Amino acid sequence: MTQQKQYSQNENSLIENRWDDAHAATLSEPELLLYRSNLLGADMRVTNYGGGNTSAKILCLDPLSKEQVPVLWVKGSGGDIGSIRLDGFATLYMDKLESLKPLYRGEAHEDEMVGYLPHCTFNLNSRAASIDTPLHAFVPFAHVDHLHPDAVIAIAAASNSKALTETIYGSEVGWLPWRRPGFQLGLELEKLAKANPHLRGIVLEAHGLFTWGDSAKDCYLTSLEMINKAQRWLDEQLQEVPAFGGDACQSLDSEARRAVAARLMPVIRGKTSQRQRQIGHFNDSAEVLQFVNSQSLRALAELGTSCPDHFLRTKIKPLVLDFDPASANLQQVIDTLDSQLAAYNADYEAYYQRCRHADSPAIRDANPVIYLIPGVGMLSFAKDKATARIAGEFYVNAINVMRGASGVSQYMGLPEQEAFNIEYWLLEEAKLQRMPKPKSLAGQIAVITGGAGGIGRATARRLLSEGACVMLTDIDQHSLDEAVAEFAGAFGADQVAGVVMDVRQEEQVAAALSSTALAFGGVDILVSNAGIASSAPIDETSLAMWQHNQDILSTGYFLVSREAFKIMKTQQMGGSMIFVASKNGLVASANAAAYCTAKAAEIQLARCLALEGAPLGIRVNVVNPDAVLRGSKIWTGKWKEERASAYNMSTDELEEHYRQRSLLKRNVFPEDIAEGVYFFAAEASSKSTGNVLNVDAGHAPSFTR
Ligand code: NAD
Secondary structure, eight states: OOOOOBOOSSTTSOOOOOOOHHHHTTOOHHHHHHHHHHHHHTBTTTOOTTOOEEEEEEEEEOTTTOSEEEEEEEEBTTOOTTTOOGGGEEEEEHHHHHTTGGGOOOGGGHHHHHHHGGGGBSTTOOSOBOTTHHHHHHSSSSEEEEEOOHHHHHHHTBTTHHHHHHHHHTTSEEEEOOOOSSHHHHHHHHHHHHHOTTOOEEEETTTEEEEEESSHHHHHHHHHHHHHHHHHHHHHHHTTSOGGGSBSSOOOOHHHHHHHHHHHHHHHHHHHOSSSOOEEEEEOOHHHHHHHTBTTHHHHHHHOOOSHHHHHHHOSOOEEOOOOTTTTOHHHHHHTHHHHHHHHHHHHHHHHHHHOOTTOOOOOOOSOSEEEETTTEEEEEESSHHHHHHHHHHHHHHHHHHHHHHHHSOBOOOOHHHHHHHHTOHHHHHHHHHSOOOOTTTTOEEEEETTTSHHHHHHHHHHHHTTOEEEEEESOHHHHHHHHHHHHHHHOTTTEEEEEOOTTOHHHHHHHHHHHHHHHSSOSEEEEOOOOOOOBOGGGOOHHHHHHHIIIIIIHHHHHHHHHHHHHHHHTSOEEEEEEOOGGGTSOOTTBHHHHHHHHHHHHHHHHHHHHHGGGTEEEEEEEEOOOOTTOSGGGSHHHHHHHHHTTSOGGGHHHHHHHHSTTOOOOOHHHHHHHHHHHHSGGGTTOOSOEEEESSOOGGGOOO
């Protein structure tokens, strides 16, 4: 699960010292490294998600020799210092790392050094060492931070970065020209630091900052001092300079921005999900708007991002959409999106062909990750929600860098061959290949109505466990908040969202589906499930009771499926709708005419939509539960008493009654219904539409024919 980092309360303030001596006094050396890492990594201005790394050289007891030996503790491959735990650090014998130096055959053989790192492992630690390990090992200080602070990268990405480093830091901080991280860069850092013992850090061109200290606290304070120095200097220089050359257009108001994004996202998603389904994220923060509204937008966007961490997440270039907030030409943007995307794809393919080596991995998805929309904000798309959100955050880092660098100098992207060498680095490719296989619903977006109820929650849990993003909707705000919090805890806050929606209210339904498009990019799966139950003999069935059932079950299912259908049609990616109806929609039940009739309408509606949806690849199927007592709110109220009295028994006897009534002599639980829903959502049922699946432990009158 990926944690969301925070910008501090006042984004313009300097980074504040949060070191607590009393707490630090209780910590061991590895714990001090962890403490320092988490403090630094909590602020995105210090380092972006997964970016940067920290280390300490610590004396540890060798399990074989029983002697104290120096061990390098360094952030392991793929970790994030903000959320890292102790087991996220790789541990390596310092003497073995030193013994790699004679084995190094020069720059052309950089990559083979990575293969030696596992041989240096201390204490059988299974955490893989990252390619930055030699950088930390060879800097001749006990505590080393390598960070990607926006303020320092702004200096590092300026065309006169070396001179600016000197202006800001004098002789305290050294400078090294751009070099891809690895063994060679480690040796160069060591050489510069040893030759200049007065240095307190080194700026890496187009990349970031190295700082060090004799203790964890020293190192932490030095990192903050250097970042704040750069920030203070930039603030002074930028005071009089309009950011990005000033405004070229004005933002739409917040509601209008969200409306544009919600309309665009399913269109983009549909056009860019050929290789894998994309999930979207929208960001209209102040710094994004300042950039997308600016005079320099197109020129700077074209230069690409600089820090390798940035473009690995964002691709080198974003796509700037031709939206004009003054004329609100959204339809025109949609109509010309194909040609804008084709031009972007062609440009990316040409870059791949220009820069590829004989052994380069095959070209990856050529679609953009970042979309910039003047007056509206930024969209980011990736294989899952966290990756899309984080890509957007990285582009915010890139915006901050461009604002600083272009304000005090000329901003430089990385030379394209260098960028390519990182993007298609064989070691990077190996990392991608090691990723676990995606889950069966990865990249899919589900909306569940009545999502705070028994069957709704069980369904949400099932779909989330298969990797889907879930928008829970319900009329009951309190239960909804509770359910969203529960699932955010279990599956990560990125994966789930909630919106209050009464399925009877046309506007609320349209707004909830629009919120889903905005939250995730579109809709692939609709689970129409919100419901109630009522019981009364026909002569005691009031018009209000009849209407209530019709409104929620019949009309509600119609409204929700119509709005989801529209988005699915826009996406042109097919889709699956699952109606949770009832066996009472198939068989008549005494004293429940209003409910049974409305449930029958649901089933017939599903069949009609299956017919209309088929040419678009939209499947519509029905799951019929029966007697799901546990977890269901329906079964806590009057319905339970009425059913018990209809069968002349106490409410406690009902569960057993239904079990005995079933052919299989089993009770049905919300999880059983969820399994049926999952089947219809998943690829396994891709050739089924217009079907009805009873999940009722067997009930002969409900057999379909
Ligand atoms: P539940 O009461 O636990 O959940 C239903 C949810 O729908 C609740 O959270 C409720 O707040 C919500 N809801 C009610 N009216 C709404 C409205 N107007 N707009 C939006 N949300 C609304 O019940 P459950 O057992 O989970 O039932 C889910 C579905 O399964 C219902 O359609 C029900 O008819 C059907 N069903 C249940 C059973 C059973 O035995 N539990 C049997 C057959 C069919």
